Amino acid sequence: MHRRRLIAYAGMAMPLAFLGLPLYVYVPATYAQLPAIGLTMTGLVLFGARLLDLLTDPAAGLLLDRWRYRVHPFVWMLIGAPLLGAGASWLFTPPPDAGALYLLLTVSLTYAGWTLVAVPYFAWGAELAETPSDHRRVATWREAGSVLGAVAALLLTAAAARDALPVLRDAMLWLLALALLMLVGVPRRPMANGIVGVSWTELWRHTPSGMRRLLGLHLLNATAASMPATLFVLYAAQVLQLSERHTGILLLLYFLSAVAALPLWLALARRVGESDTWLLAILLCAVAFLPAAFLGTGDADWFALVCLLTGATLGADIAMPAALQAQLARAQSERLGMPRHASAFGLWGMASKLAMAAAAGISLPLLSQFDAGEARSAALPWLYAWLPASIKLLVAALLWRQRRLLLPADIDGEVTRHETNATDNERLADAAARRL
Incomplete structure (x- = not known):
């Protein structure tokens, strides 16, 4: 894969990682200080939202694969990015009278948008790579983007001093928009026609x-x-x-x-x-x-x-x-x-x-x-x-x-050239004997 395409693809990892610092560090502290919600309710709401968020990734993954023949991952990311941006903007700048419902709605919207960006983003990376070497390079460049996003969040936090959340919000929105523009240059490979879906049982089997x-x-x-x-x-x-x-x-x-x-x-x-x-x-x-x-x-x-x-x-x-x-x-x-x-x-x-x-x-x-x-x-x-x-x-x-x-x-169940599986070899031998 060409380096320019890798850089264009890795750009989206920056806003996703950038979001982590304000979401997991500053948001709990900010809402815990609001008189209408307090420390205990903040913890309960965030815990409940996180439990629901655990189920969204596999559900979104199954939905995306069912519709992959019609909808490219980039389209899902275009749907998820506004949800992520809007949810994070409201979450990071709550009104003084914000309560538990406000926190629940905004953090849930942020989590939903994050899922609709992150799951198709990772799936797209797997589709782009054709060889083990490509997979390594895609994952490594994506991780480099994630680390740079975390570094940028740390530097901006230090520069913003006390009033960090509005600054982090604005920077995250700009990074998200720039990352989407960069993804326009990443190739989108067509899939075969038709829609095929399987159940969770068949998928796991x-x-x-x-x-x-x-x-x-x-x-x-x-x-x-x-x-x-x-x-x-x-x-x-x-x-x-x-x-x-x-x-x-x-x-x-x-x-x-x-x-x-x-x-x-x-x-x-x-x-x-x-x-x-x-x-x-x-x-x-x-x-x-x-x-x-x-x-x-x-x-x-x-x-x-x-x-x-x-x-x-x-x-x-x-x-x-x-x-x-x-x-x-x-x-x-x-x-x-x-x-x-x-x-x-x-x-x-x-x-x-x-x-x-x-x-x-x-x-x-x-x-x-x-x-x-x-x-x-x-x-x-x-x-x-x-x-x-x-x-x-x-x-x-x-x-x-x-x-x-x-x-x-x-x-056919034959393992890669790096590994030998005795059971597969025996099955192949039996098949050859039957043909004789």
Whole structure:
């Protein structure tokens, strides 16, 4: 694939990632301070909206695939982008008397728009790539766009000081519009005529076993990755005693390290494949996180090294499994004779969102078991570092055993050239004997 097309495609990842900082950090704090809603109701509304949001990705994926023969993913993105822009605009600038209903409607509209942009966007990327190398490049460039979007949000937040939400809203709208214009230059490949739909049961029955394994690994790994993100601000403030400005600098270092390391991971994946590259990234991240459990006040420099090393693994930790999922989605589409890219990434999106919810649902209740003060400060480093590192080591062990099983098989069930399956060989031999 030409680099210009990759850049044009990767542009949409920026506003999607840019949205994360205000949505998950500033929105809860803003609404919790409103007299008509308060802290408890804000948490309940956001939790309920997130539960509903878990179901929208697979539902949208199935809908998109059913209508793929008539409606290109770009059209769905054009429908979702105004919903995303309008929902985020209203969500980020609530009136002083905004209540629970206002929050529920605006955050639900934002989530719905995000789904109608993100699911077809990922599915389109899987359609664009034809070879494993293409899938790696698409996923890597998309991850680069995501990291740059997060960096831009951090920089704008620092520049805007206290009144950050209106600035972030305007920047997100401009990025979203620019990304849509960039996508005009990305090729849109036609599909065969006709509309074909399958039930969820048939879809799961035809899902490659490698995709099921990959979804499980992704869920575990994303949960482990989301735990430090959930506890980062608490860890920096209570354990390291850092200011908000210093915390922002460390986050910036983390994401810049991710951007710098992406070309190295892509080069390694060309030599050893996505599974082994992902395995190495998981191991490096787990090992780099362990020292954070022993840091304390005055150890900001050592924690900067932790951020540098773990940030360097971020790109491979996200891009490599996404590239594998894209390859498996293409294999499933070819096996069924119909598009299944959106359904595959609908399940992927649901697993990602479930991981974020699980991370908060595990780490925060565990932390609340310790009394505020010294006991909680002593437990926080272990929950921040050792718990996610332990889960990542478990994922690494599972991936080591299954990494050769995460490869797509063709319609006849014959595995790729990287793997030999004895059962398939026996079936082929029996078929040859019958022909004799």
